[in-house]
Amino acid sequence: DAGVIQSPRHEVTEMGQEVTLRCKPISGHNSLFWYRQTMMRGLELLIYFNNNVPIDDSGMPEDRFSAKMPNASFSTLKIQPSEPRDSAVYFCASSSRAGAQIRDTQYFGPGTRLTVL
């Protein structure tokens, strides 16, 4: 059974460039979460979707960040323009609120390590 898939695994870019991170949730999961993890701030929720609809984006740091979920099997997190302080590991996670799966348990992807020079 495939887990959460994220791409790319590593991204190095220069300040000012656009960065797009991608996520494919576990099939059948209807909630998707984007997190950012740094040594200083730990794991922070940026935004989450239920049934492809953004529910809470209060964690998105500023307008440079945007996220979309055009269908149940794909989401993107975009940073434009990128800044050095955006350097972090970005995780995508998915969960299910119904069925036989453990309710609300989030399963994490491997993460994307972003470095902005």
Add this chain to the structure above:
Amino acid sequence: QKEVEQNSGPLSVPEGAIASLNCTYSDRGSQSFFWYRQYSGKSPELIMFIYSNGDKEDGRFTAQLNKASQYVSLLIRDSQPSDSATYLCAAITGGGNKLTFGTGTQLKVEL
């Protein structure tokens, strides 16, 4: 006050001992609690979840929940060096399915 609080550690225990990891939460409406383990450079992985007051055991792991005291703990019996990792406590907060994480406790199991 942070919604979910943990001591950052490091917590050092000798091999074979019991490691006790603690967590407090501020949202009295929280009903679901999770413990994740994160090895350095890896993603968080679920160890246990607990919804009801009391103890829940799974192998060497026991989760404890006390809703009156707003306290969650994780006990690891017969600690092994492979248990050395950061342990993240998380709670469903805000009435939806938003998971709020603590900053994690680093556990070191020494030979």
